[in-house]
Amino acid sequence: MVIVRATRKLLQRLGPVTAVEEQESTSLLGDWYATVLPWRPRQVALMVSQTTLLPVLMPLAPAATLLDRFPEHLAAVLRAHQVPETVVQQEAAETADHTLATTASRSLTGSMNEFAYLAEAHRAADRDPALLALSLKLATVPCGPLYARHVSPDRELTALLQNVT
Template structure:
């Protein structure tokens, strides 16, 4: 089970009930934060609360976003070279989802920065490939994780199995 903390604009799109209180996630990576990007086509940007690892994916169909997200996360983790066993355990633990409102202003701020950077990278790289954009965002140094990049932190956490 994992928690997906959504911005209001994403909650309005997915129309799922909000959990109160938010249950503790059973996944190794913990909770995720998500927002909608109103590009063409529309996207969802998810950011892991602990590692700040970003994941971009198509928003449509919005009603199934929580069930499609684990597969996209598996693709992103594989692109980062994460152990297949870890990926399989994480995806299996994501069989259930709990929706919640955003609670961390810090993570919401990172999502806003990633949204801005993604737009710039899309133009600079002249690419709309979501994995390419996600991997580029993951290399961004972030102050909340002591200026490490999400890509570096996720590899470190999985390597040491400290999650």
Template sequence: MLRLHCTKKLLDRIGEKPSISPVPAADSGTHLATWYATMLFWKPQVALLVNERTLLPVLMPLAPAKTLATRFPAHLANVLTAHRWLAHQIDAEIRQLNQHQLLKTANRSVLGSLSDFTFLAEVHKQHDGSDDLPRIALALANTPCAPIRYQSPSDLITAIGASGAAMH
């Protein structure tokens, strides 16, 4: 199950009330079930999602906001492909995200990373003069992040993908 912790402005835009409490995590084998999300006021508007465990960023079009959670797995699959995950690993991960739950934000550390990535995404967009969301997301994934034990989200997601034995 996809647990999507959204900022207040994103929840307001989606127009759906968050769940009061998260559904208990089942041992589903997914590494990437819990995400934090906000919106970027670009033209067109963009959603920035950051994985709680790995801090892997994903950028995707916001519209239509109501379907953000159902469209997200396809965008995640593209990012995982760019990080050289094998097709069966991606399929196994995405299969676990067939249902979703919207929640309020809870982890201030991840919120800080979300804020940093928001700023850096704007810098990449301005510097490169491009709205290429996958390219910007890959650039963000190479940002050093202190709370994780790897140098960057890209390093950690690559390590998880390489340990395919843990994923069926």
């Protein structure tokens, strides 16, 4: 089970909060923070792992099925990072069961805003970038909250997997 912590703008599209206060994510990558990138012609959802700050970009539409489609997009990003297939399958299964909550970390929301800004800059350079390729590019960006550990989300993911496998 995973808790998706959505911004107010995204909650307006996804529906009411369903998480109970005592609930905790059981997935390796922890809670996921999510927001909307209001790009034209297609809007995009940005999901960021609380544990590793790993970003996942995916089409927003249709918003009603966003969380149901998330496991397949997460699996594609994890495979692109050469994560072992057993871990990919486990994370996809964990994220298939989800609850919705509000954001709880201003630091993580700030990191998500930085990813949104960088994604927009990359999008301006390449009018229609592939969302998977853009997710991989963003994963290499140094992040302040990770400086004391492994600096970037891709390195943080690698270190996490070394501790697990």
